[in-house]
Amino acid sequence: MKCRCSHCKQSFDESAMIEASGGLKFCCVGCKGVYEILNESGLGEFYVRLGKNTLNPASSGANVKNLAANFSELVTKEGEFSKISLLIDGITCSACIWLLEKALFSLPGILEVNINSLSQKAVIIYDEQELLVEQIIEKIYAVGYTPKAYAASQKEDELVKKRRNFYAKALVGVFATMNIMWLAIAQYGGYFSGIRSDVKDLLSFAQFVLATPVLFYTGSEFFKGAKIAIKNASPNMDLLVITGASITYIYSIFAMLTRSGESYFDSVAMIITFVFIGKFLEILGKKKALETSNFLSDMLLAKVCVLEDGKDILKEPKDVNLGEKIVLRAGERALLDGVVLSGEASVDSSSLTGESLPLLLGSGGEVKSGVVCLNGQIVYEAGQIFKNSYLNKLINLLQNAELKKPNIELAVNKIASKFSLSVLTLAFFTFWFWYFKFSFSEAVVTAVSVIVIACPCALALATPVSSVCALGVAFKNKVLFKEAKFFESLAKCDVAVFDKTGTLTKAKFEVGEFFIKEGVSIDKIYSLCLISNHQISVAVAEFLKQKGAKKVELENANLSVAKGVSADIIGERFVAGSRRFLAENGVKFEESEENVSFFVGKQGELVAKFYLKDSVKPEAKALMDELKSAGMKVCILSGDVQNVVKNVADELGVSEFRAGMLPDEKAKFIAGLKQQGKNVLMVGDGINDAAALSLAHVAICMGSGAAVSLEKSDVVLLDDSLQSLAKAVKISKFTYKTIKQNLLFCLLYNALSLPFAVCGYVVPLFAALFMSASSLSVILNSLFIVRKFKDK
Structure with a gap:
């Protein structure tokens, strides 16, 4: 005898039953344990939301603690907190996501949970100070799901199976609908010229036979979606489609059996088939938009060749330990970062950074994960474990961006959820109006047309498809948006604030004129400069080194970030850096010295000064012109002296600039702009500008893909080019414009089509065509983002 489990709802043999109080029956100890945990935690509502859906039987929990310990290697840092990406097996519907979110947020230290149902x-x-990763894993197991290490490739087989299933259903729908159309032509011809009742009955029955598999097989996807919508009290497109088709189907059977009125089996088949094909094309459109992240994930399917005791051993990237020796041969892609130990190779980094020229790597050279070996062979030492590699960070950033929703999408989703309920209400009143004014047959047809023609699907697709297309396009243009919401944020920015050094200039300083007081040793100045790694200090140190300077012993050395350095040398106090820093340390100035970038003082006396030159990046002027033509105000903030900053601003045609600014002053400037209601884009180096970047609406760090750029940027320029920044702005503005076009189209479509349907001017057949066309229009308009920037 078969029983049904009270937790997973699966059927099982009575002999294996575990019975509990209250007549509850469980198929295993795991399901019994999960049921008790959920009810003790006040999450019994889950079973109401689950309805008749089934779950996978729960794990027994015997080995959960051992399994949980294996997940610690998946944890990465997210600022001050920790992050883990998981594949959760067993999710079947929105009730599962509801339960997982409720269960996880019940743990102390959980800050954010994003789950993609597809x-x-x-x-x-989460906060590792309050919560261990083992506790998260145990909680997921406890509520009946199985967490696994996330890998995009794990879903590939499911996607292929789903696509084949859609092909089969589409084939049945198209075949049956085409034949119904031929039968309908004969039936409609008889409507005008006359037709015998037995022939009409035969045609109606044939259409009924053909329409039935279309509704219940091809339309099964809509039934599933509608069931979930009803269970969660959240009407959606599937509910509208299947409600309209089912009402028409039932009415047509009634008309056929009673010979009263006309049957509309052709409309049933066409509604389901047209909308199903539209849904299938949506899936293909989304697949096209996601090609970039799939391309990146495919890189990780390869294995790494590790040298152990003189033998080549193939390992998964995640299994390679820090310090292991990796062999990289021609045609292979580096999957971990490291330093070359031996050999020489020419590598291509164009797929990640856009650098067109091959890079020659030899002993001591830095290997960045993602580069492809063109020729030669090297052995390099793994400098990072896989989860901290540059390539893995890029892939995680892009995949996480697809999970996060922009503000406009969150607002639209709320409207779409209420829209479906409004449409059903309108259809209800339309039916009764037509029923009392005209006839039952006309009331049914008109109400069905109202239900079918409305399109919450197009409204819901308006933002996400555009965002996903734009994420892929941006990455191919060497721009990585950390979250889709930054398309909207960057498009709205009306002020662009730039740091000067290293952002608008090359940061390759050269000493022009200089003055060193007689009797002052260049060795002492050289040793002072070595305290800091700032570009100006490095340039002065290099200049003095070429003049034969040597390092001397320093005492009480001190570095003041973005200001200067100080130290005691043979009993004398030396300071070096900016004019402001020296003045703060009691050094007196007799002249304005506006063009000097670096000063040295000794015992309160100015003893050396250096005039440094830094050239503007060739693409900077074009960027400034583009931003201004796009309606953005441009401002330069710099810690450099007034005259140097003014020269750069004049060369770039920028009228507003600030010189001699410290990091906290830059932050206050950004805060002031925000108080004025401005939307601010801040572009800096990510180190001295950290505070200002954190305050801006959108932060972009220059730095050739350095770790600091990945961590602090909202938008990452993979090739460190200002041209890529211009592309980022263009893509953002075009994407935001496309989203607004999609939303405007959806609103206009529904505003115009619904009154016509209510007034009875649209039959169900054309309602289905219009509804599918509106969804496809949104998809095609979004895919235009891909076409527009394809060859840029």
Whole structure:
């Protein structure tokens, strides 16, 4: 005898039953344990939301602690907190996501949970001071799900299976609908010229036979979606489609059996088939938009060749330990970062940074994960474990960006959820109006047209498809948006604030004129400069080294970030750096010295000064012109002296600039702009500008893909080019414009089509065509983002 489990709802043999009080029956100890945990935690509502859906039987929990310990290697840092990406097996519907979120947020230290129902990927951010990763894993197991290490390739087989299933359903729908159309032509011809009742009955029955598999097989996807919508009290497109088709189907059977009125089996088949094909094309459109992240994930399917005791051993990237020796041969891609130990190779980094020329790597050279070996062979030492590699960070950033929703999408989703309920209400009143004014047959047809023609699907697709297309396009243009919401934020920016050194200039300083007081040793100045790694200190040190300077012993050396350095040398106090820093340390100035970038003082006396030159990046002027033509105000902030900053600003045609600014002053300037209601884009180096970058609406760090750029940027320029920044602005503005076009189209479509349907001017057949066309229009308009920037 078969029983049904009270937790997972699966059927099982009575002999294996575990019975509990209250007549509850469980198929295993795991399901019994999960049921008790959920009810003790006040999460019994889950079973109401689950309805008749089934779950996978729960794990027994015997080995949960051992399994949980294996997940610690998946944890990465997210600022001050920790993050783990998981694939959660067993998610079947929105009730599962509801339960997982409720369960996880019940743990102390959980800050953010993002779960994608399609990919089953979960990204969890938590505070490691309050919570261990083992506790997160145990909680997921406890509520009946199985967490696994996330890998995009794990979903590939499911996607292929789903696509084949869609092909089969589409084939049945198209075949049956085409044949119904031929039968309908004969039936409609008889409507005008006359037709015998037995022939009409035969045609109606044939259409009924053909329409039935279309509704219940091809339309099964809509039934599933509608069931979930009803269970969660959240009407959606599937509910509208299947409600309209089912009402028409039932009415047509009634008309056929009673010979009263006309049957509309052709409309049933066409509604389901047209909308299903539209849904299938949406899937293909989304697949096209996601090609970039799939391309990146495919890189990780390869294995790494590790040298152990003189033998080549193939390992998964995640299994390679710090310090292991990796062999990289021609045609292979480096999957971990490291330093070359031996050999020489020419590598291509164009797929990640846009650098067109091959780079020659030899002993001591830095290997960045993602580069492809063109020729030669090197052995390099793994400098990072895989989860901290540059390539893995890029892939995680892009995949996480697809999980996060922009503000406009969150607002639209709220409207779409209420829209469906409004449409059903309108259809209800339309039916009764037509029923009392005209006839039952006309009331049914008109109400069905109202239900079918409305398109919350197009409204819901307006933002996400555009965002996903734009994420892929931006990455191919060497720009990585950390979250889709930054398209909207960057498009709205009306002020662009730039740091000067290293952002608008090359940061390759050269000493022009200089003055050193007689009797002052260049060795002492040289040793002072070595305290700091700032570009100006490095340039002065290099200049003095070429003049034969040597390092001397320093005492009480001190570095003041963005200001200067100080130290005692043979009993004398030396300071070096900016004019302000020296003045703060009691050094007196007799002249304005506006063009000097670096000063040296001894015992309160100015003893040396250096005039440094830094050239503007060739693409900087074009960027300034583009930003101004796009309606953005441009401002330069720099810690450099007034005259130097003014020269750069004049060369770039920028009228507003600030010189001699410290990091906290830059932050106050950004805060002031925000108080004025400005939307601010801040572009800096990510180190001295950290405070200002954190305050801006959008932060972009220059730095050739350095770790600091990945961590602090909202938008990462993979090739460190100002041209890529210009592309980022263009893509953002075009994407935001496309989203607004999609939303405007959806609103106009519904505003115009619904009154026509209510007034009875649209039959269900054309309602289905219009509804599918509106969804496809949104998809095609979004895909234009890909076409527009394809060859840029």
